[in-house]
Amino acid sequence: MSRICGKDTKPEEIVCKYLFSKGFRYRKNDKRLPGKPDIVLPKYKTVVFVNGCFWHKHEDCKYFVWPKSNPEFWKDKIERTVERDKEKIAELIASGWHVFVIWECQLKPVVRETTLQGLCKEIKCLYTVKDLHAEYQSSMGVIEWQGWLMKELPDDLQCSLSLDEKVEKERE
Numbered sequence: 001m002s003r004i005c006g007k008d009t010k011p012e013e014i015v016c017k018y019l020f021s022k023g024f025r026y027r028k029n030d031k032r033l034p035g036k037p038d039i040v041l042p043k044y045k046t047v048v049f050v051n052g053c054f055w056h057k058h059e060d061c062k063y064f065v066w067p068k069s070n071p072e073f074w075k076d077k078i079e080r081t082v083e084r085d086k087e088k089i090a091e092l093i094a095s096g097w098h099v100f101v102i103w104e105c106q107l108k109p110v111v112r113e114t115t116l117q118g119l120c121k122e123i124k125c126l127y128t129v130k131d132l133h134a135e136y137q138s139s140m141g142v143i144e145w146q147g148w149l150m151k152e153l154p155d156d157l158q159c160s161l162s163l164d165e166k167v168e169k170e171r172e
């Protein structure tokens with residue numbers, strides 16, 4: 001698969017560099033966690049997978065196309081990867097991790113800044129509301145980027161809310 005940012009910059013490195021520049025500290029490819037997540041942010045109990053659109057079958061993405069030659073082989077291989085991804089993510093969520101999936105296409109130069117800004121904002125947002133809503137963690141599903149909106153977050157926890165206001169309300 002072609003790399004998106006010159007020869008040496010892997011997609012996960014783009015994300016790492018950005019997070020680092022914003023003051024986040026992380027571990028890479030932590031083998032102790034299910035699925036060996038690309039990026040682990042222990043302080044935020046958050047992991048980030050940076051998935052190639054082809055290998056991980058990004059649905060409805062123009063970068064995912066079934067290969068014409070050897071279709072049986074590819075179908076088997078890719079479907080197995082997708083199954084494994086699902087299992088690992090479920091395991092992570094079950095043990096209380098927040099799971100973000102960023103797709104390679106969301107790191108294309110024209111959308112990269114939006115994706116990464118959104119990611120940082122959402123990680124911090126999760127952290128801020130975490131203590132207020134204990135049940136929220138366990139009910140949370142996978143967070144996939146849809147632009148910069150999170151489709152899995154309950155409405156009342158959308159980051160567009162003023163968090164300070166929310167905190168105030170909880171204290172009353």
Ligand SMILES: [Zn+2]
Nearest residue numbers: 053058061105
């Ligand atoms: Zn994609």
